[in-house]
Amino acid sequence: MSNQGMWSLYLILLGGPGAGKGTQGQMLSTYLGIPRISSGDLFREHIHSRTDLGRLAQSFIEQGALVPDDITISMVMDRLDRPDCRRGTILDGFPRTVPQAEALDDELRRRAKQISLVLDLQVAFQILIERLTGRWLCRVCGASFHTKLRPPAMAGICDFCGNTLFQREDDHPETVVQRLEVYSHQTEPLRQFYAQVGLLHVVDGGQSVEEVQRDLIQALKTRLGVG
Ligand code: AP5
Ligand code: MG
Numbered sequence: 534m535s536n537q538g539m540w541s542l543y544l545i546l547l548g549g550p551g552a553g554k555g556t557q558g559q560m561l562s563t564y565l566g567i568p569r570i571s572s573g574d575l576f577r578e579h580i581h582s583r584t585d586l587g588r589l590a591q592s593f594i595e596q597g598a599l600v601p602d603d604i605t606i607s608m609v610m611d612r613l614d615r616p617d618c619r620r621g622t623i624l625d626g627f628p629r630t631v632p633q634a635e636a637l638d639d640e641l642r643r644r645a646k647q648i649s650l651v652l653d654l655q656v657a658f659q660i661l662i663e664r665l666t667g668r669w670l671c672r673v674c675g676a677s678f679h680t681k682l683r684p685p686a687m688a689g690i691c692d693f694c695g696n697t698l699f700q701r702e703d704d705h706p707e708t709v710v711q712r713l714e715v716y717s718h719q720t721e722p723l724r725q726f727y728a729q730v731g732l733l734h735v736v737d738g739g740q741s742v743e744e745v746q747r748d749l750i751q752a753l754k755t756r757l758g759v760g
Contacts, residue, residue: 542567542621542759543646545628547723548654550712551661551668552738553745555677557654558625560746564760565753568617572609572627574675576600577701581672594703597711599629599719606636613640621649629720634727650756651727652749654738658713665709669698683742 542565546554555571562569576594579587586604593600609627612618628634641647656664667680671691678685678698685692703712727733734756736748753760 540620540759541646542649542757543624543641544621544649545624545651545727546626546654547651547720547727547733548738549656549658549661549716549720550709551664552654552656553664553742554625554654555670555675556683556742557652557745557749558623559676561623561749564750565623567621567623569623569625569675570609570612570618570627571625571675572605572629573625575608575612595708597703597708597715599715602630602632602636605629606633606640609637610640621646628723631722631726634723648727648732650734650752651723651732652752653724653727653733653735654745655735656738660739661713662706662709665704666706668704669700671696671698 544561546558546561548554555574558569558571573594576587576590580591580594581587586608589604590600599605605627609624613622624637628637638648664679664682667682669678669680669685669689670676671678671694673696674691674694676691676693677683678692685698689698690696691698703709724733734752736745736752738745740748750760
């Protein structure tokens with residue numbers, strides 16, 4: 534980044550399941566030099582290491598439902614208070630309900646911070662289904678690939694860190710449909726929530742990965758003067 538002053542950026546990536554929050558969040562994190570916090574990844578780490586929180590979250594995630602707000606909020610806020618977030622962060626998949634958004638506003642205010650911009654990746658449901666059912670992920674660095682749309686150079690191996698790729702339990706077609714339903718009812722109202730305070734920036738997430746990235750970087754330049 535060219536601006537070297539004491540900036541801090543709190544970006545939110547909004548968008549349905551498979552909209553590209555992980556893919557774009559990873560790229561923005563590298564570009565801006567601030568961490569990406571994915572609530573879904575945090576839950577999956579807990580599930581993988583068999584913590585109590587992981588066991589609880591698993592039952593909701595497997596059904597394509599949301600994990601209760603109080604648990605989610607405290608998990609994300611704990612992560613946000615780690616020192617690597619002092620210059621801000623990219624929130625991927627959080628907030629996802631109006632109560633989560635309100636809690637985030639309150640918590641940031643208490644830390645004398647505020648949300649910089651909400652980047653809303655808009656993608657048609659049909660495309661989301663196709664993307665999720667072909668997705669492969671890296672457990673180590675979190676990079677996201679797709680058998681047809683974005684194949685790794687070597688099948689089953691991460692291009693970035695060389696570790697093994699895996700498919701998510703909740704990417705089965707029936708669970709994907711449930712996740713889309715949950716998104717429509719519980720998360721889409723956030724678009725209005727942020728639009729009315731002038732923070733929402735809509736991007737066409739149905740374009741190629743590179744085109745979406747270009748539009749996101751453009752938005753950071755025009756709306757925030759960074760990059
Ligand atoms: P989470 O992990 O956040 O899943 P999600 O929101 O359903 O989104 P995904 O991670 O599936 O998609 P993505 O937008 O990151 O897309 P990606 O970049 O991978 O949450 C999982 C679960 O955890 C939830 O269902 C819930 O139970 C729980 N949870 C999480 N947060 C919560 C919260 N705040 N409150 C309560 N519960 C919570 O891309 C998808 C695929 O498409 C990849 O294969 C990728 O390579 C490909 N692709 C990406 N962009 C493009 C492009 N432009 N063109 C072509 N292909 C593309
Ligand atoms: Mg993701």
